[in-house]
Amino acid sequence: IKGTAAVIGSGFSVGGSTLVVKGGNVGIGTAVPAATLDVNGGLRVGNFTTAARPAAISGNKGTFIFDTDLGKPYVSNGTVWKPLDSDFDSDGITDAIDIDDNNAADATATAADALAGKTFYAGGGSKTGTMPSQTLSAANDTVNAGYYAATTLSAVDTDLAAANIKSGVAIFGKAGTLETAPPAPAVGGTWLLVPGDATLGTRDFYVQKYEAKDVGGVPTSQPSDTPWVLITQTLAKTKCTALGAGYHLLTMEEAQTISRNIENVGWNWTGGSVGSGGLWRGHSDSVPNNTLAADITGDPDDDPYVGTGNVTPSIERRVHQLSTGQYIWDWSGNVLEWSEMTCSGGTGTGLWDTTAAWQEWTVAALSDYEKGRAGPAGAYTSAQNAGKYYGCAANANVVTRGGGWISGVNAGIFAFQAAVIPLDYYDNLGFRCGR
Incomplete structure (x- = not known):
């Protein structure tokens, strides 16, 4: 020492x-x-x-x-x-097991479980996360693995498929292939494209602008000549389908889509706005006492009273305007028109009132089903030239619509009559084709 x-x-x-x-x-x-x-x-x-x-x-x-x-x-x-305490490995966490930095059981997280760039301690050492930070893109419907800050994801819907998306529209990068309207008709004269109505179950479709004319046995939509009448529903269906794939006698759903469209366009009301005055009723006063051709001079739509002897503001105007700005002739008046629909009489959904007499659309018995399928959306009657309802007098009767030149107050865009059979034919009953 x-x-x-x-x-x-x-x-x-x-x-x-x-x-x-x-x-x-x-x-x-x-x-x-x-x-x-x-x-x-x-x-x-x-x-x-x-x-x-x-x-x-x-x-x-x-x-x-x-x-x-x-x-x-x-x-x-x-x-x-x-x-020298229970946090021996100085990772900031009080350890129950990992007192010597060698026990891998102290955590189950891996680098892939932590955000990229962030560090953590596990298995006796510092680790850096590899989970990528992601952002959803409207151009892609694939949700890649990773971290999405402040993001809410909706459940995947199997209906998100190209076949369910309108052609020309892309959703989450998925380009639609659904054609909402068939190809433009190449035969049968002049046609109009009508916007579909989801509430009526229709997509865009084509309708003949004029009541069909007999041109060499082909139902042709043209302004000249008078409508093709004295034809049964059975033959009218055959003539329409003979035009080619997709052509058919106009359905009741399509007819109702057109009528509801017309109802909601102010131009079609005598007062200039929806619900003001009444709807144009077309050639329906028996003057003259025959069917008429349409306007064949100059602008095909600039003389809507042609042949009637009337002028504005007469309700005999023969033209109605669609929401697309296009004009359809004789949708009300001139001749009744076949539809492809046959009726079943009764009360409730799918059944048609059987009263064999003309009734206003405001009658309570028509409110459970008939009015929604074939009547006006508004509380309109013959006072507004909407047309009337004639019941399904017998099961399998065919529905005709629109009214003819002799129908008077019963005529209108919502005129509905189920009093004839498929093999009947009359000189005031014609048809139109659809596609």
């Missing part, structure tokens, strides 16, 4: 020197030390604030200190100071 030693009471003091014990064990508070240094009592080590802690270097590896700011003992591993 080098230096100056003095016995002070029961203590032992060495000052200004280094005490070296070569071999054996040193005991403090014990006469039989069992280790190189065996302390039977408290051992006080150096106290440092966090800021004042010496750097952890290889030369002080294994050195103990006490951090007075954090209230924890620390040991140097030659690189960093590690706390």
